[in-house]
Amino acid sequence: QKEVEQNSGPLSVPEGAIASLNCTYSDRGSQSFFWYRQYSGKSPELIMFIYSNGDKEDGRFTAQLNKASQYVSLLIRDSQPSDSATYLCAVSGMNYGGSQGNLIFGKGTKLSVKP
C-alpha cells in the first residue's frame, strides 16, 4: 500500500514547453508537501514546498495543492534541458508509524527535456 503516488514516466517535453508533474497522497491529515529534484547519482535537492491550498510560484516553478482531492502538482514553465532529472514528491505529517514527523516520498517521475 503506497502512501504517495507518482507517475514514474518518463515524461518527455520539448525545450520551452510546460512540464506538468502530478502526485497523489493517501492521508488527509498530511500537512506539508515538497517537490525535490534528483539528478542521477546525486542527492535530492528541494525545488519547492507548499502547505496551503492553492498555487505557489517561484520563478519558472509553480506548485499546486488541493487537499480535498489529495493532490499536489508541479508545473515547470519554459522547460530547459538542464531540468532533465527525476522529480520526487514528498509528504509530511501522515499518520504513519508512531508520530507525524515522518516524510514519505513517492517513486519519482523522470523528466526529459529535448532540445
Add this chain to the structure above:
Amino acid sequence: NAGVTQTPKFRILKIGQSMTLQCTQDMNHNYMYWYRQDPGMGLKLIYYSVGAGITDKGEVPNGYNVSRSTTEDFPLRLELAAPSQTSVYFCASRSLNTEAFFGQGTRLTVV
C-alpha cells in the same frame, strides 16, 4: 556549517557482516531520517527520529536498527547483511514543517 554528513561514501560488505552507517548534522534539527534508494526507484523510509531518544519505524525497517542518543547523530546499523540490502542510503534532517536536507549518500554493496 557542514549540513548533513554521511560516512562512508562507499562500502562493500560480505553476506552476514554487520556495519554502521554514520550520519551527523550540525543544524540543530530535531527530525532525522534514513532512506534507501534502489536503482530507478524513489526513496523508501527506513527509520526516522523526532528528537533525541525517540525513533520510529518507517516503510522498510526490517534488517536495520537505529539509535538517537544526541540531536546531532543518527547512526543506522545493519546486522547480518543480505544482498537485498544493496542500495544507496541517504540520511536527511529537518526542523518541523521545513525542507529536509540530505547527506551525500552511501553506496552499499552486499556480496
